[in-house]
Amino acid sequence: MGLRSLFGALPPRIPYWAEAVPVESLPLPPKATLLWREASPGDVGVAVGDSVQTGQNLAREGAGLFMSTVTGTVEEINSLRGADAVEYAVVGIKTLEVDSYDSSIKSIEDLASASPEQILAMIVRAGFPGFDAVVKGATVETLIVSALDQEPLTAVNPQILAEHAGDVSVGIAMLTRVTGAKKVVVAIPHNSAHTAHGISADQAEIVKVRAIYPNGLPEILAKKQGGGLLLKTDRNGTVGNTLVVSIEHLVGMVSCLREGRPFVNKVVTCCDKPGGELKNILVRIGTPVSMALENLDVKLPPGGKLVINGPMHGYACFSDEQPMTATSDSILVQNPAEVHRFENTACINCGKCSAVCPEKLEVNLLGRFSEYDIFDKCAELGVENCIECGLCVYVCPAQRPLLHLLAHAKLVVKEETAGK
Numbered sequence: 001m002g003l004r005s006l007f008g009a010l011p012p013r014i015p016y017w018a019e020a021v022p023v024e025s026l027p028l029p030p031k032a033t034l035l036w037r038e039a040s041p042g043d044v045g046v047a048v049g050d051s052v053q054t055g056q057n058l059a060r061e062g063a064g065l066f067m068s069t070v071t072g073t074v075e076e077i078n079s080l081r082g083a084d085a086v087e088y089a090v091v092g093i094k095t096l097e098v099d100s101y102d103s104s105i106k107s108i109e110d111l112a113s114a115s116p117e118q119i120l121a122m123i124v125r126a127g128f129p130g131f132d133a134v135v136k137g138a139t140v141e142t143l144i145v146s147a148l149d150q151e152p153l154t155a156v157n158p159q160i161l162a163e164h165a166g167d168v169s170v171g172i173a174m175l176t177r178v179t180g181a182k183k184v185v186v187a188i189p190h191n192s193a194h195t196a197h198g199i200s201a202d203q204a205e206i207v208k209v210r211a212i213y214p215n216g217l218p219e220i221l222a223k224k225q226g227g228g229l230l231l232k233t234d235r236n237g238t239v240g241n242t243l244v245v246s247i248e249h250l251v252g253m254v255s256c257l258r259e260g261r262p263f264v265n266k267v268v269t270c271c272d273k274p275g276g277e278l279k280n281i282l283v284r285i286g287t288p289v290s291m292a293l294e295n296l297d298v299k300l301p302p303g304g305k306l307v308i309n310g311p312m313h314g315y316a317c318f319s320d321e322q323p324m325t326a327t328s329d330s331i332l333v334q335n336p337a338e339v340h341r342f343e344n345t346a347c348i349n350c351g352k353c354s355a356v357c358p359e360k361l362e363v364n365l366l367g368r369f370s371e372y373d374i375f376d377k378c379a380e381l382g383v384e385n386c387i388e389c390g391l392c393v394y395v396c397p398a399q400r401p402l403l404h405l406l407a408h409a410k411l412v413v414k415e416e417t418a419g420k
C-alpha cells in the first residue's frame, strides 16, 4: 500500500490492513537483548556471567520486574538513552536452545475459580504490560478488548482473533472479574471477516469500528468506545477510566496463565515495499531486527529507513541490532523514495494540522511555540493531550516536523511540572 500516495486527502483515510497474514515462527536468537525502560544498570540484580532462566526476574530486590525472556548466560549489562529521551537498562543474554522456566510463574488451570487477586498477580508476573494502574487500585469503568491494530501496515490482532477465537471469551470473562469493569466492549474492524464467535451479548458489547487510522489507537478507542480517558499512571498517580487490552495480549494471558509460562513471544508484522505483501513472524522478545530481516530475506536499501511500530506514530530505528520488545508490532523497511523528509520551512497557516487533530489542539501554534522554546504557552494550549498520532505531520504541506516539535514540548512541560 502506498501511503504517500494518499497525501493531500482531508480528512486522511488511511485504512488498516484487512487481509489474513499467517504467522511464521522464527528460531531463537543466539543473543537476546532486553531493554528496561526508566531503569539503570544499578537496578539490575544479576551480573555478567550469571546463568538466567526464562521468566526470571533480573531486577535487584525491590526494584520492580525486569523479566528474562530467554534461558542463557548474561554477556552484557549496559545503559542507553532511547529515541524517546528515556534511560534504559540493557541486558544482553547468550541464549541456550532449550528453555528452562523460572518456577515462580505458576499455572492457574481453572481461571474461572481462581481469585481476581491471584490472576492479576500472575498476569503482571508473567510480563504483560499495561496493568500498573489496575495494580494500584484504579477503578476500571470500561474494559475494551481490541482486535484492531494500532497502525496501518500491521496485521497482528485480526490474525490472532482468527487463529485463537476460542480463548477470547475465556479471556474476557477472566479480565472482567480481575478489573471489575462495569462495561466490556470488544472492538472489531468493520471489514474483518472474523467476528468474536462465542462471546455472548451479556458478556460484552461487540462493536464494529471503522478500520481507518487512528481508530485503533488506545486513546481513541477509550474516547469513542469507552466514553472516557485511557487508564494510565502518571506523576499524580492514576488517571483515566478505560483499560484497553489487545486481542494478542488477552489470548496470550489465557495461554500463559494456564501453562504457567511467561509472556516471551511476540507477533511482529514486516513490510518491505509499498504494495507488497505483509509477513507475520513470531519472535522471541529480545530478538534483533537484523535477524527478523535476514530470515525474511529482506535488505535495507542504501538511503532507506527502518521504522518500528508503523508509519504514522512509529519511530525510526537507527541500528538493526535494536531488539523487539513486548510492544513491537511491526517493522517497516522504507526505500529512499518513501522516506519522509522534513523541511525547516515556515508554517503557511493553512490550518490543516488543527483540522485533523483528534485532540482538537491548535497544532500550528504549538509547533511554533515549541520551535521557539516558549513552553509555558505549549502547556497553556494543552500539549500534554497530544497522543502523537502523526496525522498533523501527514497533512502538513510545509512538511514541518510537528510530531517531533510537540513530543519535545510534551517532554519539557512534563519535566518542568515534575520539578515544581
Ligand code: SF4
Pocket: 353, 356, 357, 358, 359, 360, 361, 363, 385, 386, 387, 388, 389, 390, 391, 392, 393, 402, 403, 406
Ligand atoms: S500528533 Fe498530536 S497534535 Fe498532531 S494530530 Fe496527533 S494528537 Fe494532534
Ligand code: SF4
Pocket: 346, 347, 348, 349, 350, 351, 352, 353, 354, 363, 364, 367, 392, 395, 396, 397, 398, 399, 400, 402
Ligand atoms: S503547521 Fe503545516 S498544516 Fe499546520 S497550519 Fe502550518 S503549514 Fe498548515
